[in-house]
Amino acid sequence: MQMRIMIEVKNLSYKYEERTALDGINLTINDGEFVAIIGANGSGKSTLAKNLNGLLLPTAGSVVVDGIDTRDDVWTVRSKVGMVFQNPDNQIVGAIVEDDVAFGPENLGVEPTEIRRRVDEALSTVGMLEYKNFSPSKLSGGQKQRVAIAGVLAMQTKCIVFDEATAMLDPRGRSEVLSTIEELNARGMTIVLITHYMEEATRASKVVVMDGGRIARCGTAREIFSDAKFLKKVGLEVPTAVELGARLRLKNILTADDLIVRLK
Ligand code: ADP
Ligand code: MG
Numbered sequence: 001m002q003m004r005i006m007i008e009v010k011n012l013s014y015k016y017e018e019r020t021a022l023d024g025i026n027l028t029i030n031d032g033e034f035v036a037i038i039g040a041n042g043s044g045k046s047t048l049a050k051n052l053n054g055l056l057l058p059t060a061g062s063v064v065v066d067g068i069d070t071r072d073d074v075w076t077v078r079s080k081v082g083m084v085f086q087n088p089d090n091q092i093v094g095a096i097v098e099d100d101v102a103f104g105p106e107n108l109g110v111e112p113t114e115i116r117r118r119v120d121e122a123l124s125t126v127g128m129l130e131y132k133n134f135s136p137s138k139l140s141g142g143q144k145q146r147v148a149i150a151g152v153l154a155m156q157t158k159c160i161v162f163d164e165a166t167a168m169l170d171p172r173g174r175s176e177v178l179s180t181i182e183e184l185n186a187r188g189m190t191i192v193l194i195t196h197y198m199e200e201a202t203r204a205s206k207v208v209v210m211d212g213g214r215i216a217r218c219g220t221a222r223e224i225f226s227d228a229k230f231l232k233k234v235g236l237e238v239p240t241a242v243e244l245g246a247r248l249r250l251k252n253i254l255t256a257d258d259l260i261v262r263l264k
Helices: 045-052 074-080 097-107 112-125 141-153 171-186 221-225 228-233 240-250 256-263
Strands: 005-016 019-030 034-039 060-065 081-084 159-163 190-194 206-211 214-219
Touching (some): 005 045, 019 045, 045 159, 074 081, 097 112, 097 141, 171 190, 206 221, 214 221
Parallel strands (some): 034 206, 081 159, 159 190
Antiparallel strands (some): 005 019, 005 060
């Protein structure tokens, strides 16, 4: 079956003045795919994320989103790829939940009745419709992130990039947001999940490991997380299940792969 390409990154390099943050990245993200990006602090994950929706433009190489080079039409690119960031408080702009969700489509010039329809649909998708008239300040971190996701959905993007969007949440908020992400992917949304929680990355169909501005490895969760030596080398924590698996394997009880599959 021929996969449709959502994002094609070719030989992408990015420099902040003299500092090289990305160095020759090649990555294809297919329509409907769930890709996790992991890597130590400073490895270039956020810089890559911002290049995926034109918040940053390549110093060299190219990023093509749904057939459009980010350098040619950044506005169309941003209407196709939405971003959810780490801090829920920095992303909420409206004083009332529904106004906040309406903000994106308003900026895109969508007409009011269509905006109202989209706001209700988006809030219902993330399970926040009943909070429509709430002040965001009354919400938990996980609820705020779901409102931020609804704001992206209301713009009808084809792909959402989550840059450590669960990092500031408590375990409950994290699991709310993760279920929302999985639900969106099940409905066909392309997902790019940047995370430092290895167990979150095991949900993805493809895991990309960044190290020093390059892709150190790209593979299935099984391939990546069964190599504890490699993970340690690139400065990542080995997921508990893998460590546990390594111990159990010594006793011939279970393989690490068996445990990873069980995490799903
Ligand atoms: P990650 O998200 O994986 O932690 P980043 O993409 O934020 O990595 O950073 C990659 C590299 O670029 C790091 O060395 C970081 O110090 C540098 N960097 C990030 N943002 C800036 C900036 N605004 N100005 C200069 N250097 C930056
Ligand atoms: Mg980052």
